[in-house]
Amino acid sequence: MIEQDLVGKVIVVTGANSGIGFEASKNFARRGAEVVMVGRDETRMLAAVKQIEAGTGSNKIVMELADFSSLASVRELGERLQTNYASIDVLCNNAGGANAGRQLTDEGFELTFFTNHLSGFLLSRMLLPQLLNQAKHGEARIVFTSSLGHKNSPIDFDNLNLDKSYSTLKAYGRSKLMNLLTAREYHRRYGQQNLISSSFHPGAVRTAIWGKGGLIARLIGIIMYPFMWSVEKGADTFIWLAASGDEAARNAQGDYFFDRRKVRIAEFATDEAAEKLWQVSEEMIAPYLR
Ligand SMILES: NC(=O)c1ccc[n+]([C@@H]2O[C@H](COP(=O)([O-])OP(=O)(O)OC[C@H]3O[C@@H](n4cnc5c(N)ncnc54)[C@H](OP(=O)(O)O)[C@@H]3O)[C@@H](O)[C@H]2O)c1
Numbered sequence: 001m002i003e004q005d006l007v008g009k010v011i012v013v014t015g016a017n018s019g020i021g022f023e024a025s026k027n028f029a030r031r032g033a034e035v036v037m038v039g040r041d042e043t044r045m046l047a048a049v050k051q052i053e054a055g056t057g058s059n060k061i062v063m064e065l066a067d068f069s070s071l072a073s074v075r076e077l078g079e080r081l082q083t084n085y086a087s088i089d090v091l092c093n094n095a096g097g098a099n100a101g102r103q104l105t106d107e108g109f110e111l112t113f114f115t116n117h118l119s120g121f122l123l124s125r126m127l128l129p130q131l132l133n134q135a136k137h138g139e140a141r142i143v144f145t146s147s148l149g150h151k152n153s154p155i156d157f158d159n160l161n162l163d164k165s166y167s168t169l170k171a172y173g174r175s176k177l178m179n180l181l182t183a184r185e186y187h188r189r190y191g192q193q194n195l196i197s198s199s200f201h202p203g204a205v206r207t208a209i210w211g212k213g214g215l216i217a218r219l220i221g222i223i224m225y226p227f228m229w230s231v232e233k234g235a236d237t238f239i240w241l242a243a244s245g246d247e248a249a250r251n252a253q254g255d256y257f258f259d260r261r262k263v264r265i266a267e268f269a270t271d272e273a274a275e276k277l278w279q280v281s282e283e284m285i286a287p288y289l290r
Helices: 019-030 042-056 071-084 111-136 148-152 168-193 215-227 236-243 271-289
Strands: 010-014 034-039 061-065 090-093 140-145 195-201 256-258
Touching (some): 010 019, 019 034, 034 042, 042 061, 061 071, 071 271, 090 111, 090 236, 111 140, 111 168, 111 195, 111 271, 140 236, 148 168, 168 195, 168 271, 195 236, 236 256
Parallel strands (some): 010 034, 010 090, 034 061
16 A cells, blocks of 8 residues: 655654554654654663664654653643644654553652553643644644553543552553543544544554563563564554545544454443543643643
8 A cells, every 4th residue: 555655744653662653653754754752761762763763764853752650741841842843743642551550650640540641631732732733734633542451441530540449450441441532532622623533452562561561461461472463563553543644544533443443442431431531631731731
């Protein structure tokens, strides 16, 4: 299939130094986009940027550092991008991971919730004017990396911080449900303004994520390894949703995809949950928008 040229487009990718975020960044760079690669660790980021520059010949990669366990750090990132870009074509909210035990961030919240949902929510909110500005001239896109794991657990809004009960699967699954719901709510709120929103499950993919979530994740990773998809295949739907001219991708309407197809979502992934999550998340990030 012929890939569209992306010259002139600005694409922001979080979690860009590794896994499917790295693979997607490489694809966008090869096709001529200005790719803003976001990650938390300078050494890992420099290595990733260099590798993509060498492999694609791109001189349009911008490296940005931010720690998604800190809203203060994400706010600084958002401010830098607001200053540097009047418009943004695509925002890929991809950074994420699983955590073995319940950990609190410096700002006092459960780590998985922050890293996988609230930080991306704040960044998206801060870059919304840039996305809508681009959408006025055609379209802009916002893509959320969700997971089949979103089916693990509904959201208990009285226990957002998981202080009543914690399990890795619950914390991770719930955060991925939040990604899916946020994509849905973006469509409801901004779809009419040509902001194309979507989420997807990349498949079970051979990335570093399996080594970062504690013993059980490592064991699952080892057992499943032979059956997992390659990073290239895992990034395919991501790249397609973010940058394909296909009508099906451009018509995403806040939907959740796997292998380029709309697929069934958990029955508790309702419009009501999406709206409530939006309101609660807005309240939580409000101090960082002032
Ligand atoms: N692999 C799978 O089978 C699978 C399945 C379903 C969904 N997913 C989703 O796919 C997305 C990408 O994961 P991946 O599989 O490509 O794994 P990965 O290689 O571990 O990539 C995760 C990325 O997120 C970044 N990240 C994690 N915590 C962060 C923080 N506090 N601040 C800033 N960046 C942070 C990581 O940075 P570091 O390198 O510094 O840790 C890395 O760049 C995740 O959202 C994951 O939930 C993956």
